[in-house]
Amino acid sequence: MDERIDVSHPARWWHRLEDGRLQCDLCPRDCKLHEGQRGLCFVRAREGDAMVLTTHGRSSGFCIDPIEKKPLNHFLPGSSVFSFGTAGCNLACKFCQNWDISKSREMDRLMDAASPERIAQAAQETACASVAFTYNDPVIFAEYAMDAADACHARGVQTVAVTAGYMHAAPRREFYAKMDAANVDLKGFSEAFYFQQTGAHLAPVLDTLQFIVHDTGCWLEITTLLIPGHNDSDAELDAMTRWIAEHLGREVPLHFTAFHPDYKLTEVPATPLATLQRARRIALANGLAHVYTGNVHDREGGATTCTGCGELLIERDWHAVTRYELDAQGACPHCGTALAGRFGAAAGHFGRRRIPVRMAMR
Template sequence: MSLDRRRLAWLAAGGTLAAATPGWLRAGGTPRPGELVEGSELPAREASWYKKLDGNKVECQLCPQGCKVADMERGTCGARENRGGTYYTLVHSLACSLHADPIEKKPFFHVLPGELALSFATAGCNVECKFCQNWEISQFRPEQVQSYWLPPESLVEMAKRSGSKLTAATYSEPVVFWEYVRDVATAAKAAGLRPTIVSNGFIQEQPLRDVLPLLDAVKVDLKAFTEDFYQEQVRGKLEPVLKTLEIIRGAGLWLEIVVLLVPTLNDSEDEVRRLSAWVKEHLGPEVPLHFTRFHPTYRLTNLPPTPVETLERAWRAATAEGLRFVYLGNVPGHAAESTHCPGCGEVVIRRMGFRILDNLLKDGHCPKCQRAIPGVWA
């Protein structure tokens, strides 16, 4: 997301962006909300999920990377630093991307259709997807990215001014700024907003369980259904992500899943069927599953966009496995963007890209057969 677009988003919400005061940290000051923070002078606060080790080392207990970090070094994400045996997050309240998006853009298709979500991110990520669409912020350290000081209360106030009913930690990876996610969610709840996140699901159990009660919905990007793909294309692991999905579902939180189908790498019908069968067995047939179209980017520019026929084949395979809400993404105008009642087949929400053309639900029920459609509708 460009700086100009961030400025417009901020100003449209009634905020201001100010140039940073040189040396404000050395002077013992605090940035003003909306103030540019750049260079090596990063505000830092102690991280919440780590263990102290001998020799001023620490072990990060936030994600399955399990980084053991020496003094004055950082973890894999580049956003956490060991200073004398105390581990710090360097990105709390440092938003580098900010925009009021339609909730459908996340995508959430069963959460407050047509409403805006004030979406925010910081620099950094705990994996490295070769196909990352936001690599300009996810694969850089916070001092390498223009960021603005936006404490949770200021972000929530901005959300209210922009007409957003939700907040969404997204764009890069919320796990990297988990303390910020927690504090924004707390402030959002207090203000009557709905906190959501868009995550890769690569997180340890305790921090996940600590924050889940504060959230209203989670969308997880399930990169593929093989460990080989995770190791070669993501620099992560599949098994912890599957566990995350089960924990979210078990907590009763609204969950949607997105699978980006990358030609030749994770788009075989066999893999789609196995993935879909796992979702049905472990999460239930009513969890929405989105198959989205890949476009060449970052380190995977040698592959073509996903053929629409491949997406449609995946849709048929997942539906045949018994999933009731299967969608196709990045193909504006396709019939599989819309929500159909699994009881009678009636279209209950008609979409075009991120726009809602018709929302025919009546208190969360199909208007034709009165079947309840699961989701967060009010």
């Protein structure tokens, strides 16, 4: 198998400006580059008269995770997912929980290398049901993720994007056509929060969420990291969950996860469990059917119930599925109501393990 890694892979979605600069058309940052410059993401660069992706085939590491860790609770529960990321990011979140990867400017830290075909092969050999593009945002390595998705689908392996959803419409159409599931970080629900804390804007993310639900076959779940004093007010949570119910539908799962002090917000305290539970109550009161708590131990906040009869269908302990009541068609055995999501004939039994993988070059 050919494992040569092209560190200057041709990039897509750019055009030349009248002043000679090249504009990246991948995300709303619209970075405009002179010769030798890189975009804010740091991995998309100008070389001569073209743009290149410098991380195609290069990763910050590979790991086998439970799918619930992404988090995805309605996509092949209990299964294992082959996870990897690269380096860089197109947002500038002050609260980044993976800042050592997403803010990396050291390309030599990308010690693991693998072609898209090798990734698909490794996922199949390790009995992973899916491959996740995660740890940093796959939007910025879209060409690599899309090539890997094609290779995965050729082997019957599904694909997952864990992303902030900050992407222009044209590449978004091509990207999500190759994804089976996505967890999108909705980082807050105010333009002020997005601009001040992430250096980005809210509207493009809302556009991505609506596009996934209404224009693709990709399964969507949403995560919001609740940061004390920044995006956890009753008013903001009420507005956000009302918007989700109205524009996306009440059965899109929503995960509220706990912040821990990191990167540039080390002075902010960790999120109390009570805050997550309060947010969950607000979301449920606004009609959302599947609301979860994460990064904490909360059996009630990890449970999935039937929207028809209210019976407990899936019980979780952290990332392990401890009870699974769905029938082979993914429906409630008590009343026959179908559970929204993508389910196999039975739950997997991968549990809470996390297995680092060193890719062997072949």
